[in-house]
Amino acid sequence: MSRRQLAMVMDLNKCIGCQTCTVACKTQWTNRDGREYMYWNNVETRPGSGYPKKWEDMGGGFDAKGNLQEGEVPNRRTGYGVPWDYNHDEIMSGATFEPSADPKWGPNWDEDVGGGMFPNSHHFYLPRICNHCSNPACMAACNNQAIFKRDQDGVVLVDMDRCQGERQCIAACPYKKIYFNARLSKSEKCIMCFPRIEKGLPPACAQQCVGRIRFVGFMDDEEGQVHKLVNKYKVALPLHPEYGTQPNVFYVPPLPGPETFDDEGKPIPNSKRIPVELLEHLFGPEVTRVQAVLEGEIQKKKRGERSDILDILIAYKHSEMFRIDSAVPMGEQHGQSTAPAPVKAPTKLAITRVPAASLSLGKVRRS
Numbered sequence: 001m002s003r004r005q006l007a008m009v010m011d012l013n014k015c016i017g018c019q020t021c022t023v024a025c026k027t028q029w030t031n032r033d034g035r036e037y038m039y040w041n042n043v044e045t046r047p048g049s050g051y052p053k054k055w056e057d058m059g060g061g062f063d064a065k066g067n068l069q070e071g072e073v074p075n076r077r078t079g080y081g082v083p084w085d086y087n088h089d090e091i092m093s094g095a096t097f098e099p100s101a102d103p104k105w106g107p108n109w110d111e112d113v114g115g116g117m118f119p120n121s122h123h124f125y126l127p128r129i130c131n132h133c134s135n136p137a138c139m140a141a142c143n144n145q146a147i148f149k150r151d152q153d154g155v156v157l158v159d160m161d162r163c164q165g166e167r168q169c170i171a172a173c174p175y176k177k178i179y180f181n182a183r184l185s186k187s188e189k190c191i192m193c194f195p196r197i198e199k200g201l202p203p204a205c206a207q208q209c210v211g212r213i214r215f216v217g218f219m220d221d222e223e224g225q226v227h228k229l230v231n232k233y234k235v236a237l238p239l240h241p242e243y244g245t246q247p248n249v250f251y252v253p254p255l256p257g258p259e260t261f262d263d264e265g266k267p268i269p270n271s272k273r274i275p276v277e278l279l280e281h282l283f284g285p286e287v288t289r290v291q292a293v294l295e296g297e298i299q300k301k302k303r304g305e306r307s308d309i310l311d312i313l314i315a316y317k318h319s320e321m322f323r324i325d326s327a328v329p330m331g332e333q334h335g336q337s338t339a340p341a342p343v344k345a346p347t348k349l350a351i352t353r354v355p356a357a358s359l360s361l362g363k364v365r366r367s
């Protein structure tokens with residue numbers, strides 16, 4: 001366990017599947033040097049197979065007694081898919097628009113396919129990053145003690161000097177959120193944008209989020225919105241808590257959606273468009289309780305009453321959504337009341353060096 005734990009809450013009722021978070025992460029960290037196929041942040045459609053394909057069937061994590069479970073390393077070609085581009089430059093000379101490869105799978109390959117039949121079809125989006133778990137299976141599985149949690153914020157990192165590329169971590173992570181860099185022969189993963197965190201700024205995926213679905217803060221910051229959503233109001237749930245890794249990314253589950261229609265096209269009263277079984281599969285048995293709480297809060301608002309939960313979820317101010325330093329809300333750190341200061345993009349040198357050289361830079365302390 002780390003001294004403090006940084007966490008993220010994502011409100012799935014507001015995710016529009018725009019992939020801005022994915023692009024923010026990819027352009028900053030994973031668009032070169034053997035990381036091209038990696039998506040430290042991905043947004044998948046549910047119901048769906050996810051990324052990598054069928055990751056929930058690949059094992060890993062811990063059993064109820066705390067024993068590490070066997071897991072698989074996803075296949076590069078069939079699990080992740082081969083990155084491809086399009087022949088943009090040839091279009092003007094009359095070529096047909098075509099991909100540069102013959103893709104069979106990729107991130108959010110099953111975008112918007114969802115489940116059910118018209119007019120009762122349904123889908124929602126599930127954004128995923130490394131959960132920076134309190135009990136990381138990746139760390140437990142590593143024979144070389146190359147994975148560690150930072151004491152000051154619980155961020156889980158790979159020590160590139162120690163990593164031998166043996167991939168036990170990838171097999172052990174039940175979320176498949178750690179990747180093999182074949183060019184470096186090392187494992188790499190989401191770093192929670194720790195160079196930004198150290199400046200009091202949220203991860204790029206959270207700051208860029210168009211739907212303002214992401215809240216970032218310390219779990220022990222009782223004034224923070226993350227603490228309130230997870231611990232006080234208990235409306236944010238971990239993904240697959242049964243995996244035993246104690247994730248620190250939490251989700252406000254989606255509401256059931258509009259009523260379903262019968263064969264004559266009439267709405268069925270109190271029917272649920274998104275099956276509760278699907279949501280319980282992802283977030284456990286608390287889903288129905290959370291949905292009831294949220295419905296109750298919506299009714300309060302409709303009656304003109306105050307709802308602290310909805311006022312948080314509406315996400316009025318970045319300065320309240322992101323409390324990286326629990327003593328000082330982020331906007332105030334930069335002399336602002338509502339929005340964070342613009343961030344200068346890291347240089348290419350910094351991008352490529354941070355994961356590999358963070359220890360030698362003296363920025364990261366092992367716990």
Ligand code: SF4
Pocket residue numbers: 129130131132133136137138139156172173174175176177178189245
């Ligand atoms: S999600 Fe996977 S890679 Fe991330 S800390 Fe947990 S076990 Fe490790």
Ligand code: SF4
Pocket residue numbers: 014015016017018019020021022043125127208209210211212213
């Ligand atoms: S940027 Fe926000 S709204 Fe868009 S896909 Fe990512 S999490 Fe969803």
